[in-house]
Amino acid sequence: MVSQKIPNLSVDCVIFGYNGKELKVLLIEQKKISEQLKTQYALPGDLVEIDEDLDEAANRVLFELTNIKDIYLEQFQAFGNPVRVKEQKDSDWLRSIREFPEERVITVAYYSLVNIEDVAPKGSAFADHTEWINVKKVPPLAFDHDQILNHALQRFRSELVTKNIGFELLPPKFTLSQLQQLHELVLDKKLDKRNFRKSIKKIDHLEPLDEKQTGVDHKPAQLYRFNPKKED
Amino acid sequence: MVSQKIPNLSVDCVIFGYNGKELKVLLIEQKKISEQLKTQYALPGDLVEIDEDLDEAANRVLFELTNIKDIYLEQFQAFGNPVRVKEQKDSDWLRSIREFPEERVITVAYYSLVNIEDVAPKGSAFADHTEWINVKKVPPLAFDHDQILNHALQRFRSELVTKNIGFELLPPKFTLSQLQQLHELVLDKKLDKRNFRKSIKKIDHLEPLDEKQTGVDHKPAQLYRFNPKKED
DNA sequence: AAGGTAAGTGTATTTTGTACACTTAACCAA
């Protein structure tokens, strides 16, 4: 049995992933049958259930889509432009994914950082409609999702430096060069290797493992992990 | 005629003011008739109207309460704990101010900075129920408003330093010492006068006037204003 | 064994933040 949903309150999730080269965002895709064969995308999201906390709802959306839990997830802004749904009322393809009411929907937006390898869209119910897209090549999205994505990116950039959350996008074991490349990509600037290492070695819970990179044609790098449980 | 409201979506405003000595917050007060004569307070807020943007709704709440417009207003968090209203369902005094439904209400919280002198609560419809309260002496509030107030304070503190928004709490003409005292109060630490001036003189649009303080028994201070339109 | 590749490391310089004390201008009272 399906829980009852609040008809005009949704959460939307901007899910970021990193494949070693590009910063990507997980979008829901659907072919527009009616007009052309043009593909349109939207952020994953859903109406909030009647007895559900907002954070719970966002985690549910994430889990339903990716089958993973305990993900870095942060609320960053509520959007309530009254025309945000009506504008696209005629595009009813999204109704198949979310049960949209006629009236305006307020959405509370979250951004999320996942290890892209953990996400197996093929296993999820939305498999056919899910796609990782390079954030630099995202086409115009449904509703006001372009605006939401932009806000998410801005917030992520500023929190990347203040909170050092980059490793959330990497596999559990990673090298410092991987982390640096990620920072360079997100902040869109080249960083000095020695200075970068100085700065990130200040952060807690980042510990070197007794293990090195394998299968590379050069000096193998030290592997690190982020271990929040580490006592001091 | 009253506009139609969305039954489970509200905005709440944490309105900060500064009287030269204390940081205050504007609260709605009502005597509990039923139990004792104990006074209880809540943040000003209201349900969002059906065709209203969230920012508009927050501005409306502010205007209805204070009769002023064009105020510094910033959304900082949505709160959606499903028990946030039910917990206090038995206290029906607040129903007289806001039309609360039985079910859970999501609230989008804003904080606002006003020149306390501009606010004449006596002129507003809520005059009898409105009070400026020292943030250090706020009693337990209705619903989850304590939590919301705490979040607002944290956000304000961090944005005070990153965005230099302190003057929003001061009269249009102010001295640098007034600004410094405000910073010291909000950040809860003593600041060095010369270093403070060095740092704030970096910020744009802060310009000295051809005018000095009057009516003080010491050397009168230079008056400044914040002028965002100033070309450079 | 030699060449290719990215890993790993320290120091000097610049910029920013912090600590600190005396002179000035107005008011007031004698």
Add this chain to the structure above:
DNA sequence: TTGGTTAAGTGTACAAAATACACTTACCTT
């Protein structure tokens, strides 16, 4: 008018943080 009181206004020396910069090392490949 003069001397006392009050807060305004101002610069420099030191410490800390951020930045710029180049060579050696370890593993893989041929």
